[in-house]
Amino acid sequence: MKTNFLFVLLFLLTNAISFGQNCEEIVRNCEKLFLNEKGKQVFISDGQVYTAFLDRQEAEFSLTFYGGTTYRIAVSAGDKDDYVLFTLRDELGNVLFSNKNHKNARYWDFKIPQTIRVKIETELDTERKVTGCAVMLIGFKQ
């Protein structure tokens, strides 16, 4: 009885630790999407890591893209499949891009001739994954 009880607690403890590690692992994998085929970094990170625990719900946030810049949005929720959907809208709600139309592409580049305020909506493709840590990184080059 005593052994079973401790076993269950240990199991829960191990799972809790591995979730944190898993999310950091996803960040490290996502960082690779800023490299070119030769392994050279081609996009400068905006210095922030966007993580969300998604469970059939969207995470949405606003940001400004500056004119004269090319941005790369990279997403990941694990390296076995392309789990994350993201949609870019302008402030009027017009869809500027959705990776849903491009086989859930893990990254996409945006050439921005003039400054624009956008909203990014992120969710898991529930046909591939229903719950988990989703990571988004934003990089830029000029």
Add this chain to the structure above:
Amino acid sequence: MKKITYYAFTFCFLLFGILSCNSDEDSKNLITVDQEDVNQSLNTKFDGKIFSIPSPILTMLLVKKVSKDFHPEYLAPTSNVDNYQSEFKRALLVGVYGADLGYTSMYRDKNKIMEYLVTVEKLTNSLGLESSFDKNFLERYQNNIDNSDSMMYIVADAFKNADLFLKSGDRKSVSALMLAGGWTESMHFASELAIKHKNKELTERIGDQNQTLETMISLLEVNNKQNSNDELIVLFKDLKESFDKITINYEFNEPETDAANKITTLTHKVNFDIDEDTLLEIHSKIKFLRQFIIE
């Protein structure tokens, strides 16, 4: 039996301790969903509300494009760095000095680069961020001192690692203050040089900070531990009042997507209407805000 209860309690305590490291600081922000909705279950945003502040490096790159001359007189003085004792001040200043490090790197002024590198290292160590600004970071930076592009990548990655470390460790308030400091310093350079050179590009860059400022205020409010950000929030709100005077006209156009190369080009039109008085007012408020941070 008493022993089992003791062990169980200890394990539960440890378990919840670890879980709390990964959860949002404000559990009141957790999103709950109607239990009757079978398509949704209890939802939690792992990182709380998501905020994005543009990198100060982007504005510093524009500053470099506009002004070929190096302006050390606009840099924050490093002489007082040992006097900053509170976590609040140190975090803000990591942002300020980080932006200055980016600026000096663009002009490859080796003495200034070393001065700001040492200052950033000192402050980040005092904030427990040694893992992001470690010996390896310093070596990489020094080895690339003649390559400003490489230095940009290295400093941006170090700040990204610090952001991840702080967010994972439930220290988002420190991360928020670093972003606030970096943004303020980049706007200080932009406003000084926009006025000096009467430059349209820099003026427009300043003009389009309203959304970022709004995000910044929310970020500071959400992460306002023991009301330590109150004074700073008042200053940011006052600054926002001036930004509200700027008119922006936006016109949507269908973007062009090149699927083979995974790139979309936006084709919208945007116009800024920012008069000289408003620019001077913003400049004066940014000066005051920066003084509050570095004093």
